[in-house]
Amino acid sequence: MAQAILDVMPGASTGTVQVSDPLNFWAGKRVEPRQQKNAEPVFEPATGDCFFLLKSEEPLGSRKSRLFLEKREKIAKLEVINNGKSITEALVDIDIAWQCIEYYAGLAGALAGQHVQLPGGAFAYTRREPLGVCVGIGAWNYPFQIAAWKSAPALACGNAMVFKPSPFTPVTAVILAEIYKEAGVPDGLFCVVQGGAETGTILCQHPKVAKVSFTGSVPTGKKVMEMSAKGVKQVTLELGGKSPLIIFKDCDLENAVRGALMANFLTQGQVCCNGTRVFVQKDIMPQFLEEVVKRTKAILVGDPLLDSTRMGALINKPHLEKVLGFVSQAKLQGARVLCGGERFVPSDPKLVNGYFMSPCVLDNCRDDMTCVKEEIFGPVMSVLPFDTEEEVVQRANNTTFGLASGVFTRDISRAHRVAENLEAGTCFINNYNISPVEVPFGGYKMSGFGRENGQVTIEYYSQLKTVVVEMGDVDNYF
Numbered sequence: 001m002a003q004a005i006l007d008v009m010p011g012a013s014t015g016t017v018q019v020s021d022p023l024n025f026w027a028g029k030r031v032e033p034r035q036q037k038n039a040e041p042v043f044e045p046a047t048g049d050c051f052f053l054l055k056s057e058e059p060l061g062s063r064k065s066r067l068f069l070e071k072r073e074k075i076a077k078l079e080v081i082n083n084g085k086s087i088t089e090a091l092v093d094i095d096i097a098w099q100c101i102e103y104y105a106g107l108a109g110a111l112a113g114q115h116v117q118l119p120g121g122a123f124a125y126t127r128r129e130p131l132g133v134c135v136g137i138g139a140w141n142y143p144f145q146i147a148a149w150k151s152a153p154a155l156a157c158g159n160a161m162v163f164k165p166s167p168f169t170p171v172t173a174v175i176l177a178e179i180y181k182e183a184g185v186p187d188g189l190f191c192v193v194q195g196g197a198e199t200g201t202i203l204c205q206h207p208k209v210a211k212v213s214f215t216g217s218v219p220t221g222k223k224v225m226e227m228s229a230k231g232v233k234q235v236t237l238e239l240g241g242k243s244p245l246i247i248f249k250d251c252d253l254e255n256a257v258r259g260a261l262m263a264n265f266l267t268q269g270q271v272c273c274n275g276t277r278v279f280v281q282k283d284i285m286p287q288f289l290e291e292v293v294k295r296t297k298a299i300l301v302g303d304p305l306l307d308s309t310r311m312g313a314l315i316n317k318p319h320l321e322k323v324l325g326f327v328s329q330a331k332l333q334g335a336r337v338l339c340g341g342e343r344f345v346p347s348d349p350k351l352v353n354g355y356f357m358s359p360c361v362l363d364n365c366r367d368d369m370t371c372v373k374e375e376i377f378g379p380v381m382s383v384l385p386f387d388t389e390e391e392v393v394q395r396a397n398n399t400t401f402g403l404a405s406g407v408f409t410r411d412i413s414r415a416h417r418v419a420e421n422l423e424a425g426t427c428f429i430n431n432y433n434i435s436p437v438e439v440p441f442g443g444y445k446m447s448g449f450g451r452e453n454g455q456v457t458i459e460y461y462s463q464l465k466t467v468v469v470e471m472g473d474v475d476n477y478f
């Protein structure tokens with residue numbers, strides 16, 4: 001069964017793949033939902049064609065790196081077919097996923113408590129224990145990577161995880177389940193359940209669930225937190241962002257332009273930590289704009305399975321329309337479109353119904369515009385001029401989000417001062433959007449709390465037990 005889904009490769013090309021195997025993984029194997037709801041079509045973003053019928057489960061309550069490398073390309077191709085991102089990026093996503101699993105597999109053996117000496121020979125020690133059954137709920141922009149980022153630390157700490165992918169990208173999480181099984185993870189320890197809001201709700205409300213780790217939008221994150229609060233469950237929330245990227249005039253301009261592109265156009269701009277508010281010091285604005293527009297226009301949009309493609313298709317039609325709507329609104333509010341911002345129809349006939357758009361750079365932006373305030377989640381960069389460090393830090397922080405931030409400067413003191421003053425979970429100095437699994441990732445403010453990756457995440461998937469040991473007699477007050 002597992003093979004069937006992977007057997008479509010390597011001859012697969014855009015528009016030819018149909019997936020029919022069940023995508024739920026329960027007690028060690030792929031299963032059809034026990035009680036099916038209506039099947040929902042899942043679309044291939046590059047062609048607009050349905051390539052899978054997703055049957056989700058109704059009332060759920062009632063009813064190792066070597067392995068990765070062998071499957072790397074196949075998983076990446078399926079990720080592309082389901083998500084629309086370029087194969088170049090998908091391969092990196094899969095690599096980051098296995099690095100994450102290796103990292104936490106390594107940390108598992110290092111989990112340790114503390115020994116505390118007490119008076120009279122007594123002592124205490126602490127044990128790091130699992131929480132129990134954890135739920136992972138994923139967004140559609142990094143389907144496989146999100147499943148790995150959540151399950152690797154969860155399993156390393158001794159928990160079980162039930163993972164629910166986004167119904168837009170249901171296809172690859174089950175392969176992760178099969179890899180875990182092949183690597184020796186006992187049946188039932190990592191399960192995949194398909195479905196949307198209803199299934200997510202059931203999972204969050206289930207009395208036997210100890211923790212929910214959620215990646216998605218702020219409105220859904222609030223609901224997840226409310227539901228989890230009722231059961232006093234721990235929560236990790238990885239939510240949206242509208243991150244600032246600050247480019248000072250003393251920067252290496254070539255690198256700053258590259259950084260701005262990395263901050264805006266990965267995965268068709270559908271990245272939570274994107275630096276979509278690009279603040280550029282006035283003195284270098286003309287040179288910055290000239291270079292960034294030149295590079296943006298050169299981005300090759302098209303068939304995401306081709307190695308030469310740098311930008312694929314957005315996730316679905318309503319989302320494409322929403323992103324294009326943000327561009328229209330920006331124009332009405334006075335922004336100038338320097339390039340892109342339109343639906344793009346590739347010359348390949350099989351891609352004519354795909355959800356492509358040309359990457360967009362907006363100039364003449366002001367802090368009060370919708371495109372500068374709201375998360376667009378598409379390839380739209382808003383450029384804003386600034387004069388002083390003090391002013392730009394204040395403007396950069398003037399948002400309810402706080403996921404990431406970036407600063408380009410050659411002044412080392414300024415770089416660290418700005419990093420300290422920005423209200424965000426991550427600050428990139430002279431780079432943007434790199435995500436090594438060794439460093440913690442997560443938000444400030446309404447971008448969420450808790451962390452993924454890094455050693456600290458162990459604390460979010462375990463609980464501490466204190467054991468107090470008396471070596472003498474009990475001191476009796478009575």
Ligand SMILES: NC(=O)c1ccc[n+]([C@@H]2O[C@H](COP(=O)([O-])OP(=O)(O)OC[C@H]3O[C@@H](n4cnc5c(N)ncnc54)[C@H](O)[C@@H]3O)[C@@H](O)[C@H]2O)c1
Pocket residue numbers: 137138139140141142164165166167195196197198199200201204215216217218219220221223224237238239240241271272273375377403443448
């Ligand atoms: N901070 C991060 O690490 C990170 C990473 C990726 C995406 N995101 C954010 O995710 C958003 C885009 O993803 P999306 O459109 O899939 O988000 P979404 O909030 O619409 O959905 C996320 C997940 O929640 C599920 N869900 C929906 N309603 C639910 C409910 N009532 N109860 C439980 N689960 C429910 C969905 O089925 C999906 O699996 C953006 O805002 C983006 O910034 C954040």
